Amino acid sequence: MSSYWNQRTQKLSPYIPGEQPRDGEFIKLNTNENPYPPSPKVIEAIKAAAADTMRLYPDPVCGELREAIAGRYGVTPEQVFVGNGSDEVLAFAFGAFFDQDILFPDITYSFYPVYAGLWDISFRSIPVSDDFSINYKDYLIPNGGIIFPNPNAPTGRSLPLEDIFAIASYQEKLGKVLIVDEAYAAFAAGRVSAVSSGGRHNLLTVHTLSKAFSLAGLRVGFAIGSEELIEGLNRVKDSFNSYTLDRLAQAGAAAAIRDSDYYEGITAKVIATRERVVATLIAQGFTVIPSEANFLFIQAPGKPGPEFLVALRERGILVRHFNKPRIADYLRVSIGTDEEMDAFLAACGEIGK
Ligand SMILES: *Cc1c(COP(=O)(O)O)cnc(C)c1O
Numbered sequence: 219m220s221s222y223w224n225q226r227t228q229k230l231s232p233y234i235p236g237e238q239p240r241d242g243e244f245i246k247l248n249t250n251e252n253p254y255p256p257s258p259k260v261i262e263a264i265k266a267a268a269a270d271t272m273r274l275y276p277d278p279v280c281g282e283l284r285e286a287i288a289g290r291y292g293v294t295p296e297q298v299f300v301g302n303g304s305d306e307v308l309a310f311a312f313g314a315f316f317d318q319d320i321l322f323p324d325i326t327y328s329f330y331p332v333y334a335g336l337w338d339i340s341f342r343s344i345p346v347s348d349d350f351s352i353n354y355k356d357y358l359i360p361n362g363g364i365i366f367p368n369p370n371a372p373t374g375r376s377l378p379l380e381d382i383f384a385i386a387s388y389q390e391k392l393g394k395v396l397i398v399d400e401a402y403a404a405f406a407a408g409r410v411s412a413v414s415s416g417g418r419h420n421l422l423t424v425h426t427l428s429k430a431f432s433l434a435g436l437r438v439g440f441a442i443g444s445e446e447l448i449e450g451l452n453r454v455k456d457s458f459n460s461y462t463l464d465r466l467a468q469a470g471a472a473a474a475i476r477d478s479d480y481y482e483g484i485t486a487k488v489i490a491t492r493e494r495v496v497a498t499l500i501a502q503g504f505t506v507i508p509s510e511a512n513f514l515f516i517q518a519p520g521k522p523g524p525e526f527l528v529a530l531r532e533r534g535i536l537v538r539h540f541n542k543p544r545i546a547d548y549l550r551v552s553i554g555t556d557e558e559m560d561a562f563l564a565a566c567g568e569i570g571k
Contacts, residue, residue: 249552250511254484257473260433267469287442298440299448314451317339321359325346325370325544327372350370354384363396364396371402387418394420405511423441427471514551524539
């Protein structure tokens with residue numbers, strides 16, 4: 219605490235990101251990065267953008283990138299907002315749409331309570347079931363806004379589209395917004411996405427290029443919603459920073475969005491590896507929550523979470539542990555390459571004994 223900090227800063231409890239060790243030190247399964255490289259077309263586009271034009275400010279409305287996203291998701295560019303990682307998009311969305319008494323699951327992305335603190339928004343956390351599933355009916359209560367990821371993090375469980383739309387319809391009657399954070403939707407069965415929103419004006423989906431697009435290092439996220447929601451996000455952004463995405467990020471992200479063939483291929487590989495690892499872990503007696511994401515939420519037989527974490531680290535493997543009620547005995551394990559997951563499974567075989 220410093221007396222130079224104002225009241226607001228003193229009250230903040232910031233998010234703590236997963237560890238980023240120096241290259242090659244560990245098998246890194248702790249931040250849900252993609253184990254495969256981005257499309258070669260992305261690197262070409264970034265190299266081409268690293269030119270004399272860097273002396274000029276980037277396009278403040280990110281026109282080319284928004285057109286690429288609109289084309290791919292079947293919406294208009296006016297229904298697309300882009301930001302410096304989806305974390306920034308989410309921060310702007312909290313500021314644009316939520317007043318007080320918002321709802322999100324008790325077990326979910328741990329950045330949500332942080333944004334609520336930043337903007338002074340009160341919240342209620344709604345318990346997920348014992349099997350970590352979200353029951354949509356729990357959200358049909360008066361509220362000032364709702365947000366959750368689908369698939370949820372860190373559990374990996376997902377909600378069918380009918381349930382999402384049922385919540386959105388309820389919110390529509392209240393005149394409130396539903397935000398669905400689709401960071402992991404590309405890895406879900408049928409790529410289930412609420413982007414279409416069923417024509418509802420109060421449903422915003424938030425997306426990232428950090429996971430399925432292998433571009434965590436580029437910092438690009440986006441939101442899709444009605445024009446009025448997108449205009450709300452632009453109002454907040456343009457009261458903060460007109461140029462949140464630099465020239466390299468805009469060029470690289472547009473190239474990624476256009477190369478769906480490449481990304482279909484690596485997504486299929488991640489899903490195939492996930493299914494193989496799930497089967498092996500279950501056979502070894504681990505508890506594995508059914509996952510539709512690029513990570514698993516698991517418990518080792520008879521081994522407390524913190525001990526399992528340390529045992530993996532001693533074997534050169536980094537995963538994520540959340541020291542929180544209900545999930546302290548679980549670890550979240552990102553899906554790596556087949557070789558990385560074989561090393562992980564070998565370590566689990568030793569630890570589980
Ligand atoms: C990774 C993640 C994000 C953040 O993505 P960035 O675009 O890298 O900021 C947002 N929401 C959830 C649920 C995530 O897991």
